[in-house]
Amino acid sequence: MDLSYGPEYETFRDEVRAFIETHRDQAPSSESLRSEKALAWQRLLIEHGYTARTIPEAYGGHGAQPDILKSRIIAEEFASARVNAGLGGQGISMLVPTLLEMGTEEQKQQFIPATLRGEMVWCQGYSEPGAGSDLASLRTSAVLDGDEWVINGQKIWTSTAHLADWIFCLVRTEPEAPKHKGISFLLFRMDTPGIEVRPLVDMTGIANFNEVFFTDVRVPKHQIVGQRGDGWLVANAILGHERDSLGDPNATLTRLNALTEMMKTEHVGGERLIDNPAYRDRLMKLQGRVMAMRFNDLRILSAKINNSDAHLARMIVKLQGTELRHELEGLGVDVLGELGLAYGKSPYLRDGGSWQRHYMFFLGLIIGGGTSQIQKNIISERGLGMPKEPKFEKAI
Amino acid sequence: MEFGLSEEQTLLQDSVNRFLDAQVPLDRVRAFSEQPDDQDIWQGLTELGIPGLLIPESAGGVGMGCLDAALVAEALGHHVTPSTFLGTVVMAPLALAYAGADQDELLARIASGQTRVGVAVGDAVAARQDAGITSAGSRLTGKAIFAMDCPADYYLVADSRQRLFLVAADAAGLTCQGLPTIDRTRRTAELTFDATPAQLLSDDPEVFARTVDAGRVMLAADTLGAAQNMLDQAVEYAKQREQFNRPIASFQAVKHMCAEMAAELEPCRAMIWYAGHALDELPEEARLTACHAKAHLAEVGKLVAKTATEVHGGMGFTDLVGLHYWFKRIGFNRQMLGAPELVREEAARLQGLVA
Numbered sequence: 001m002d003l004s005y006g007p008e009y010e011t012f013r014d015e016v017r018a019f020i021e022t023h024r025d026q027a028p029s030s031e032s033l034r035s036e037k038a039l040a041w042q043r044l045l046i047e048h049g050y051t052a053r054t055i056p057e058a059y060g061g062h063g064a065q066p067d068i069l070k071s072r073i074i075a076e077e078f079a080s081a082r083v084n085a086g087l088g089g090q091g092i093s094m095l096v097p098t099l100l101e102m103g104t105e106e107q108k109q110q111f112i113p114a115t116l117r118g119e120m121v122w123c124q125g126y127s128e129p130g131a132g133s134d135l136a137s138l139r140t141s142a143v144l145d146g147d148e149w150v151i152n153g154q155k156i157w158t159s160t161a162h163l164a165d166w167i168f169c170l171v172r173t174e175p176e177a178p179k180h181k182g183i184s185f186l187l188f189r190m191d192t193p194g195i196e197v198r199p200l201v202d203m204t205g206i207a208n209f210n211e212v213f214f215t216d217v218r219v220p221k222h223q224i225v226g227q228r229g230d231g232w233l234v235a236n237a238i239l240g241h242e243r244d245s246l247g248d249p250n251a252t253l254t255r256l257n258a259l260t261e262m263m264k265t266e267h268v269g270g271e272r273l274i275d276n277p278a279y280r281d282r283l284m285k286l287q288g289r290v291m292a293m294r295f296n297d298l299r300i301l302s303a304k305i306n307n308s309d310a311h312l313a314r315m316i317v318k319l320q321g322t323e324l325r326h327e328l329e330g331l332g333v334d335v336l337g338e339l340g341l342a343y344g345k346s347p348y349l350r351d352g353g354s355w356q357r358h359y360m361f362f363l364g365l366i367i368g369g370g371t372s373q374i375q376k377n378i379i380s381e382r383g384l385g386m387p388k389e390p391k392f393e394k395a396i
Numbered sequence: 397m398e399f400g401l402s403e404e405q406t407l408l409q410d411s412v413n414r415f416l417d418a419q420v421p422l423d424r425v426r427a428f429s430e431q432p433d434d435q436d437i438w439q440g441l442t443e444l445g446i447p448g449l450l451i452p453e454s455a456g457g458v459g460m461g462c463l464d465a466a467l468v469a470e471a472l473g474h475h476v477t478p479s480t481f482l483g484t485v486v487m488a489p490l491a492l493a494y495a496g497a498d499q500d501e502l503l504a505r506i507a508s509g510q511t512r513v514g515v516a517v518g519d520a521v522a523a524r525q526d527a528g529i530t531s532a533g534s535r536l537t538g539k540a541i542f543a544m545d546c547p548a549d550y551y552l553v554a555d556s557r558q559r560l561f562l563v564a565a566d567a568a569g570l571t572c573q574g575l576p577t578i579d580r581t582r583r584t585a586e587l588t589f590d591a592t593p594a595q596l597l598s599d600d601p602e603v604f605a606r607t608v609d610a611g612r613v614m615l616a617a618d619t620l621g622a623a624q625n626m627l628d629q630a631v632e633y634a635k636q637r638e639q640f641n642r643p644i645a646s647f648q649a650v651k652h653m654c655a656e657m658a659a660e661l662e663p664c665r666a667m668i669w670y671a672g673h674a675l676d677e678l679p680e681e682a683r684l685t686a687c688h689a690k691a692h693l694a695e696v697g698k699l700v701a702k703t704a705t706e707v708h709g710g711m712g713f714t715d716l717v718g719l720h721y722w723f724k725r726i727g728f729n730r731q732m733l734g735a736p737e738l739v740r741e742e743a744a745r746l747q748g749l750v751a
């Protein structure tokens with residue numbers, strides 16, 4: 001057991017701190033996609049190696065050797081300084097890693113640099129009305145016609161489709177093959193004729209995801225990642241990246257601290273919220289759970305450094321992390337009582353209405369990226385070795 | 397940066413587990429619950445060096461740390477081992493060390509397995525009914541209930557002002573009366589003192605508190621081991637038991653019960669490692685981590701104890717598979733040295749959150 005990062009890393013931490021201190025006024029306040037300020041900040045971060053750190057320079061990254069601790073220090077310092085740590089989004093967090101693993105040289109050149117700079121924004125076209133948890137049953141079809149795929153069908157829950165330049169999309173190209181083997185992974189522009197995007201308002205009141213309709217959308221044949229029929233494998237490489245980023249206990253800790261602060265300053269009936277023993281016990285209960293998840297995270301980090309798999313410790317993070325965060329935000333709503341209902345432009349908002357908004361938003365993350373029930377299937381089958389349920393074949 | 401067990405630590409835990417696998421099967425536990433004699437088990441643990449785990453080499457021990465002790469506690473919990481541990485191996489040697497007491501002779505006898513120490517500090521954590529001990533000079537009067545690791549050769553006793561004393565079993569005016577609890581793998585007693593001569597170890601509440609911190613982490617570690625075993629048994633049972641012409645492990649309701657147990661329990665392992673490490677190495681975090689480890693493992697343990705029993709159906713409720721020994725052990729660990737609500741309140745107080 002050695003929890004110190006060592007002197008070399010503490011020097012690095014000082015460098016990161018100094019950078020943040022000197023440059024923080026250049027950082028965009030919130031992630032304002034595509035604003036000149038956000039793009040300039042992104043370029044600066046890449047240049048210093050604080051984002052896109054290990055991506056080769058040839059593809060527009062910083063080109064540093066992978067060093068898990070340095071990446072961790074960067075994340076920690078930007079988070080604790082509450083300074084924007086660079087652009088996120090599905091292009092950067094999901095597509096780039098996948099192209100690095102599975103893309104052709106040409107695809108890497110064409111897509112990675114522009115994506116990293118924030119000039120090429122992506123959306124993820126997987127889910128369909130008939131294919132959610134059972135994603136492999138998707139039916140949007142792509143048929144080869146000369147040098148082009150012709151795509152027909154519909155996607156749903158496509159986050160940021162209304163803002164995106166491009167989509168990475170799962171389509172069925174081999175209708176005769178077994179369902180997991182008939183899927184291909186295509187990349188195409190969102191302004192291709194035949195694409196219609198209809199926004200869907202979510203429960204937080206924001207229209208961040210969409211329905212996307214495809215009618216005879218023609219896409220050049222070479223815009224495929226992996227081979228025809230290998231789309232499921234390519235997609236699964238991405239899903240791994242996605243799950244790793246959901247339920248981060250360090251972000252949850254930041255919110256726990258904010259909640260504690262609020263409970264110390266906010267009053268009910270003349271008494272501080274923290275002085276109510278029932279509220280206090282709920283807060284302490286959550287603190288214990290957050291603690292357990294943070295130590296679990298250290299265990300995963302250590303396993304990564306040693307190139308070993310933390311197995312169950314890692315498999316449970318999406319389930320536990322998103323449920324915990326949802327509950328924590330919910331406590332923020334509960335302790336505020338009636339004030340917890342304030343929303344929109346209400347003059348009674350606390351912390352900008354974030355408790356109620358996050359409470360709902362994290363319910364979305366419990367569902368998205370593989371629901372809690374699907375996570376439990378995975379944990380019991382792959383983690384505990386329990387048998388799959390017998391399959392029902394559809395009567396023909 | 398290395399967050400995990402060293403090779404030495406893994407070996408230590410493996411050797412204890414191997415011994416317990418061989419020598420403490422369920423039948424041995426049952427026999428103890430009828431006839432509480434653990435001499436053979438203690439003998440075996442002594443051969444492995446367990447009594448001297450936390451005692452410095454200069455006093456005949458092996459000079460290991462609290463994380464090592466937590467790993468042993470986990471193994472003991474895994475096997476619902478009916479043996480003295482918390483008082484003799486952990487709380488007494490630590491109290492002596494924290495107090496800076498010059499007790500090498502006693503420590504050497506503990507390390508050799510000859511001398512056992514019971515622990516009666518619970519009333520100073522949470523006084524119940526009419527229990528509590530007052531001291532006048534170095535004489536103790538009053539009653540300690542739910543003393544652990546009894547009977548013993550010495551007792552580590554806290555008075556109501558959290559001063560720690562050492563009392564010899566044959567001291568004048570001391571009686572030790574066995575006290576049954578649900579957990580028949582532990583020997584609990586009521587100690588009464590009547591102007592009983594005692595040796596003051598420390599009047600510093602910090603020494604008391606550090607000793608209790610360690611005790612709490614050990615109880616939590618015991619729960620980790622016990623709960624892991626219950627989960628393993630539930631998964632195994634579910635794979636074998638058939639209903640409706642299929643293993644019940646293929647029913648999603650059963651799978652999800654097991655997944656929920658695993659998802660709650662797995663992070664507890666890291667929590668115990670951290671809490672054990674903190675006792676020795678991170679003094680500024682140790683108490684808060686100990687409180688949370690104690691409370692959190694109590695909650696997760698309770699969930700696992702219930703759910704694993706349910707997975708076994710009627711069989712889980714019977715004496716036949718003996719699952720109840722684990723259920724009760726987890727229940728014991730939950731209530732002793734501060735039940736979860738009390739310990740969480742202490743955590744809040746430590747952070748200045750209690751007016």
Ligand SMILES: Cc1cc2nc3c(=O)[nH]c(=O)nc-3n(C[C@H](O)[C@H](O)[C@H](O)COP(=O)(O)OP(=O)(O)OC[C@H]3O[C@@H](n4cnc5c(N)ncnc54)[C@H](O)[C@@H]3O)c2cc1C
Pocket residue numbers: 123124125126127128131132133134156157158159160209363364365367368369370371372373374377
């Ligand atoms: C905020 C948000 C953002 C999203 N963004 C995107 C995006 O950008 N791109 C994209 O492609 N998709 C996106 N999704 C879609 C998301 O991946 C799906 O919603 C999710 O996979 C669940 O599918 P579904 O909605 O069809 O629910 P269903 O699969 O119909 O599930 C309904 C209920 O049935 C349960 N269930 C289903 N199958 C099983 C089973 N085998 N065992 C037990 N229970 C089961 C589920 O757990 C759930 O409780 C997003 C979703 C959300 C909420």
